[in-house]
Amino acid sequence: MEILAEYETANMNESPNCSWSFLTQNGLDEEYLFDNDSFENDADLTVNCSELHQFGVINCSHTDYLCICAQELYIRACYAFLKSNPEYFSYIYRIIGTFFQGIIFVIGVIGNVMVVIVVAKNRNMSTPTNCYLVSLAIADCIVLVAAVPQEIVSYYLIGNQWIWGKIGCSLLIFFQNLGINASSLSLTAFTIERYIAICHPIKAQTVCTVERAKKITFFVWFIAICYCSPWLFLTKIVPINYDVSYPTRECTFKLSREQYLYYFILDIIVFYVIPLILSCILYSLIGRILFTSQVSKNINSSSGNGPHDTKRNNSARVQGKLIN
Known part of the structure; x- marks a missing residue:
């Protein structure tokens, strides 16, 4: 999937004549880009494909069709090689x-x-x-x-x-x-x-x-x-x-x-x-609401203004009124 994403997102303005013959006819030395690895060798291709992220350090200008074409062809080769040789889960x-x-x-x-x-x-x-x-x-x-x-x-x-x-x-x-x-x-x-x-x-x-x-x-x-x-x-x-x-x-x-x-x-x-x-x-x-309500409840309980105290105070007031 990483190779697929790399291939799909490659933004390259390749030449209309981009091909391997186009590169060789223009005298491009593949060692210039690929560290002595060859397109024609599957073993070298596998090694390069596993390190495809290294293409990020190659800086091709928009007018350098040799460099752009080489990158495009190499990504295509890696993509095709890995797609035809998938791995199974262990x-x-x-x-x-x-x-x-x-x-x-x-x-x-x-x-x-x-x-x-x-x-x-x-x-x-x-x-x-x-x-x-x-x-x-x-x-x-x-x-x-x-x-x-x-x-x-x-x-x-x-x-x-x-x-x-x-x-x-x-x-x-x-x-x-x-x-x-x-x-x-x-x-x-x-x-x-x-x-x-x-x-x-x-x-x-x-x-x-x-x-x-x-x-x-x-x-x-x-x-x-x-x-x-x-x-x-x-x-x-x-x-x-x-x-x-x-x-x-x-x-x-x-x-x-x-x-x-x-x-x-x-x-x-x-x-x-x-x-x-x-x-x-x-x-x-x-x-905040739950915390403040709990704090208020604790304060009322500690000050003796709980429900029972309130009932007793109300009863005392009623009795005082009856006596008067």
Whole structure:
């Protein structure tokens, strides 16, 4: 994947006649760029490909077509060589990965499904808080189902091979992003509801209702679905030229990585930075309210103005009035 990213993001203005013959005809000594390693030697090529990051120190000017062409051809050669000779995961890695991923998947799915069932079957648990917890449980289930099984299967496939087809590629990427974003929005709504219930208890009686919580949950999922829907059209299946006897394909981006940059930045801001800042502020206010109320309670208790003392004082006043 590192070689693929390096190859896709290589920004080189190669000459229209860029080829190995173009380099040799112009008298380029390959030792100038490649430290005595040759394109024609697979062993040397493997060594160079494993150290492809060293290309970052080669500074080609925009007019130096020899240097630019040599870089482009070398990256292509490394890319083609590594793509046709993929590596498999070791047996130890497969066993350990399958074991821990399987535990996460089973416990996570069963636990979240039980939350939904328990809340649905007990009417007395129909509260605003539980509405958001159910939404969060569903979002977590979606992420687990969309991500973990594919991760386990990939341990036993060659390279980046994809076996779920074009529709599976679009749906799994869509549901992974949907679950993560819906989970973030559900947590944010839950935090706001807790803040209102604790810091404004009188207002919470009219604001924090079950019906309102259901509407907010529906709105959260509507926003998440609309926001993630482009992923249904931003992925594709491409063939991989692996040196195997059967056809192989991989699930990848339809556009270049640079074109997704603003989408990723918006993801981070809307579903991570803003919820994180908002949660920190609201929980700080909740903590301050709880702390000050506890301090006030302790002060009243130590000064003898507790409930029993208040009752005794009121009784003494009543008796004094009766005597008079």
